Amino acid sequence: MALSRHIKPEHLLQESQDKKSHLHALTKTDSNKIVHSYASRYGTAPIPKYHIPSKGTSADSAYQIIHDELSLDGTPLLNLASFVHTYMNPACDKLMHENMSKNLIDQDEYPMTQIIHERCISILADLWHAPSTHQAIGTATTGSSEAIQLGGLAMKRIWQEKRKAAGKSIHEPGPNIVMGANAQVALEKFARYFEVECRLVPISVESKYRLDPKKAMEYVDENTIGVYVILGSTYTGHYEPVKEMSDLLDEYEKKTGIFVPIHVDGASGAFVAPFATPKLEWDFKLPRVVSINTSGHKFGLVYVGVGWIIWRDKAHLPKDLIFELHYLGSVEYSFSLNFSRPAAPIIAQYFNLLHLGFEGYRAIALDDFKNARLLSRALEKSGYFYVLSDIHRSLEGLVNTAKVASGYDQEDIESYQPGLPVVAFRFSDDFQAEYPDIQQKWIQTLLRAKGWIVPNYELAPDLEKVEILRVVVRENMAEALIDKLICDLMEITEDLCKKDSPTHSLDILGHHLTSHRKHQGKMEKGSGTGNTCGDKNSGTYAKAC
């Protein structure tokens, strides 16, 4: 997470405290000994922020202080910025609580947890059409970031082995990896940390804000370890065309004899596409797809802390990356960047697979899409907004088919363009022409005041001038909430249009305040970090996901 360093915004508070002895003047009681949380020491004394206190406090007080502080956090339910799941069945909460102290990697002690882990792998391999679930191999990770880096590392090592076998240099020129400029930060991190040249393919409106396979081919050469194809761009939710990319790489291989594999980053989509659009070809059905990752904590419907990566077979996971660990009476194999980690999220994943089954996951996915279409259409119909995501638009060509003539079923998911249940929108061109001085980011601030977290951000490089607002329609974003969100959005937009409305002036103030507050507790601006990597080298901007 954020690198932190010492900050001192508390001087003011320190100087403003009552000066007094540790004993209460009248009663001579020692506040250390008072049991009631709010009357104990930390009711008035500053809580320890940068030093461990010399004396502790009661469990009740410690609980209450931290609990109260955390209530300043946004409500996870209203956080529409994030793909990360925030609801689980109470039965699963209970299960997780019971298993909170279990360590996933301690296979010898927790053999059943390990079996559950293996079952999840088998189930996912089967769901993604691995040629043989017995051949597929995979692991749970903390999230998709770890999974993507493992996937990249495997591709890099295979490339190195091939080059070495062919007697070619692995250093001059070094390896490269190809991905769309809309890639999430983890993909780029892999390139940077593991010393692979990162080739970002520019995006455009025509490429639907994501990877353009034809353009990507211009970046592929014999030193390309693979192509990261993203099933569900975090910007606009568009699926990148895995099939088309695969076909083009087939042609390339035919021409040049060079095999370039695909890793599918299905952080969000790999738990959506199999259920909502099972006919879509994106997974191990395509022989070129060697590995797939997903986040259990996104549309896998588990709390944050679980991701998965699966390789189509052992051949695509180089042996020399796997570590064999010998413990008491047991042998374990490990390929991960983390070691000890909680087992509860993996147990929760299995709970969902068992509890929901295929039908349950499909029903939830279809609901997500239906609500996302409702939101998209309402936004476009208002005239204020233009929707960039396409999941509410029918498949090209469908308009003229017989289906339409007979009044096609609007609820049929197959008649819409596939994508993630994400609604990305911006002010419509007409609106911008009419109200050029209204800034879109104000919407974010004003929604925040009502409790909604809807981010406003720039698109990936090459389209960074376009700002979008994004709503992720998760399971708990039910119709009632969409209704309220639309009402709030319309109210805010209309208020902004009125030049004399208080919203206008209030907002300018509000926005100033929030941007000021954010620098607290983070590395100081200009401390040499932000400028060098974020702006120059790094093409992408990570979005909350």
Next chain:
Amino acid sequence: MSFLSKTAKPETGFESFYGTNIAGSQVATSEMNEEEMPASNAYRYIKDELLMDGTPALNLASFVTTYMEEEAEKLMMENLSKNFIDVEGESACGEIETRCVNIIARLFHAPEENGKCQALGVSTIGSSEAIILSVLAAKRRWQHMRKAAGKPYDKPNLVMNSAVQVCWEKAARYLEVEEKYWYCKDNEFAANPQELIDLVDENTILVCAILGTTYTGQYEDVKEIDRLLGEKNKAEGLSVYIHVDGASGGFVAPFANPDLEWDFRLPHVCSINASGHKYGLTYAGVGWAIWRNKSFLPDDILFTVNYLGSPQVSFTLNFSKSGVHVIGQYYQFLRLGKAGYRNIMTNLTNTSDWLAEKIASIEGSNGVTKFEILGDNLGGSGLPLVAWKLKNKEDYDEYAVARTLRSRGWIVPAYTMAPHAETLKLLRVVVREDFSLQRATTFLRDLLDTIQILDKAPASVHEYQKLVHKEATQAKAEASSKHTDVDDSHSLQGKHGKTHGIC
């Protein structure tokens, strides 16, 4: 096969779990069920399956915390749905991480300039991530240095004891750094400072010093390593620094042995990692990496992540992750304070000393002491753990002792020592927070019983034990059938049959 295929009777939804079709058939384990099942049934099914797991409290093999107060659990449960990296939604989590980093940096005596702490730090999933990050930072720093001096930068190496945790091997392998090992001897398990420093050359990116090896719990002499490295740097014009792997010791030494100099008080210590989920007393899922100052974190590995318009710096391998463990860590700092940690660590040290003394004095029927304690951890000079081996040749080995203890519920690992001392077998008990003296007494009783049983057992029993051990090892390897043909020649395990202490 779906359980539905076996449906015998229509369900009403009111059955007891054990009267449903699920309880009466096999649940699909390699593909998804077609249909849903009620949450309460899924809960019961998984809960029952998990009964096969061991009891965390009786697991003396692991350093990982298995007890937290109810209040802490409640706090963690309330925050399960919070995503740590989502600063816009969850900004208080970030603030709490900042506080923890500051608290830990000061605990490790990070240098201050003008009253300002120069250290930087980050929370991780565990020490593995922290160590990989530290090696990455050191590698990049070294590359920049070599490039600037116009020297080759393609052969970086890491100097460390071969008793390191497997994540060091991983860091080296995944980041393509050569491993240079100091090897254990039959009577020396903590790196010899002079011999370790002799391995350092111009291509060394980092020297690893272990504060508490997982084998015997000994602290390496960081102070002496620091002194010798300083001399070598001066004599040869090098700029090599030390990373202290304080996965376990980082939260023990400051409380149990505050005068021991192993941290940023030493000028060549550039980074330290510690596991919050070991003696930091939090459940599995949190580690810490702290760097002395910004010069040890090259800019080009830091990412600026643009969250909703406010740029923020990121240096991690994981992205979205749970925030509850960082919250749990802060709870412990607040709840326990230095005094609370000191009380706990003192208790653990006393229990560990007591247990070591008792085990050393166990006698066989012939009046000869049975065991020899390995390493010297008495009085807080090492981790609160007891490692011991059979002193004399017996009809049974350490594996048999472990196996017999297991039948009483105790999980005590037996393993072979690090490379070059691998003929040595040992048993290890980690004294964790919840291993009270009373529990230690019960354990000792069972250990005594075990010895008596094994001493009296006829030879055929010992033959049987050996057979069971051999078969169990093979069976496990085959059970992990997906990997049986792993070529492990690259690792210390593959080369030397290194076993890893669970941690």
